[in-house]
Amino acid sequence: MDPNPSYEVPPVSRAFSLLRYISAGNRCRNMSRAAAALGMNRTTLLRLLHTLEREGMIERDEDGGGYILSYGLLELTASMLSSxxxxxxxxxxxxxxxxxxxxxxxxxxxxxxxxxxxxxxxxxxxxxxxxxxxxxxxxxxxxxxxxxxxxxxxxxxxxxxxxxxxxxxxxxxxxxxxxxxxxxxxxxxxxxxxxxxxxxxxxxxxxxxxxxxxxxxxxxxxxxxxxxxxxxxxxxxxxxxxxxxxxxxxxxxxxxxxx
The missing domain is CATH 3.30.450.40 (GAF domain)
Structure with missing residues (x-):
């Protein structure tokens, strides 16, 4: 059964879009460009990045700048795979x-x-x-x-x-x-x-x-x-x-x- 769009929570959808965007190799170094690519405003992007970093899903890329996926996602994936x-x-x-x-x-x-x-x-x-x-x-x-x-x-x-x-x-x-x-x-x-x-x-x-x-x-x-x-x-x-x-x-x- 397809998900009912009326039950969608837009901030959650935007967070997952951002995670997929980063996983594709986009580091969000240029906030304006990343916000445009994701179809959201710059303030929303900054808040999502801050929240995902705090939750351990992403981390700052100290070598190249911007953000990369963090080990928090790996922990979730490992739990899913083991089950x-x-x-x-x-x-x-x-x-x-x-x-x-x-x-x-x-x-x-x-x-x-x-x-x-x-x-x-x-x-x-x-x-x-x-x-x-x-x-x-x-x-x-x-x-x-x-x-x-x-x-x-x-x-x-x-x-x-x-x-x-x-x-x-x-x-x-x-x-x-x-x-x-x-x-x-x-x-x-x-x-x-x-x-x-x-x-x-x-x-x-x-x-x-x-x-x-x-x-x-x-x-x-x-x-x-x-x-x-x-x-x-x-x-x-x-x-x-x-x-x-x-x-x-x-x-x-x-x-x-x-x-």
Whole structure:
């Protein structure tokens, strides 16, 4: 159910907008410019910065000036992650998958129209992707989002995406719901979603869905690495598919999913 806008508390919404703005690398060194970017006046911005600093959510950047996120947010995040069974159960499985394949393994969950990366396990090799724990990715344009959407009722997917535009991240991104629906049908038929530079140039990825005890999609796992490993004619493609599918099935079984 969508939040009722009549119950929105504007100061809280502005505070979260400011936190997301700072997390994107904006230090608020220029107050007037930051206030304009956030759509608020300078006095409101100063009060929010003061309050968030006092609550330990942000701190002053002594090296470059301005503000950065503080460890108070990390404490909240750690508490949330420790209470989520899917994260606790996924981490060792993804660590093993990354070690066996030499590729980066991720766990993501759907948050409205985005996927949030909760777990990232990497092999001891040079990395080429910028995706990190906490990254927020457009669901329609990424393999983890696509495989989750593929296992949801189509009416639910339409309702979810009705108010937003399908941004074309690359030329391979589905830019209309009809294109996305065809892609989701293919993803569900194979049981895996594949990307060959669909989201990041030079990066390939593959994702499988994680189901809960009622066989509803609750998360997705993925492998990502250099594009060449994920090409249709790659000799690694079958091993990637088996690793992703097997790990997703094991995590689903731990969450009570029925075969």
């Amino acid at each position: 989520r069974d899917v994260v606790r159960l996924a981490r060792p499985l993804l660590a093993r998958l990354a070690a066996e394949t030499g590729l980066s393994a991720h766990l993501g969950v759907l948050s409205r129209t985005d996927v949030i990366v909760l777990v990232r396990e990497t092999p001891d090799v040079q990395l080429v992707s910028n995706i990190r724990e906490g990254s927020r990715l457009p669901a329609h344009a990424t393999v983890m989002g696509r495989i989750i959407l593929a296992h949801m009722p189509r009416a639910e997917v339409r309702d979810l995406l009705a108010d937003g535009e399908l941004a074309a991240i690359t030329a391979r991104t589905a830019a209309t719901f009809e294109q996305l629906e065809r892609q989701l049908d293919a993803d569900k038929a194979e049981g895996l979603a594949w990307s060959v530079a669909n989201y990041e140039e030079g990066i390939g990825s593959c994702a499988g869905v994680v189901l809960d005890h009622s066989n509803r999609p609750v998360a997705a796992i993925s492998l990502s690495g250099r594009q060449s490993a994920f090409e249709p004619n790659s000799d690694r493609r079958q091993a990637i598919a088996e690793g992703v599918r097997g790990t997703a099935q094991r995590l689903s079984a731990l969450l009570g999913a029925q075969p």
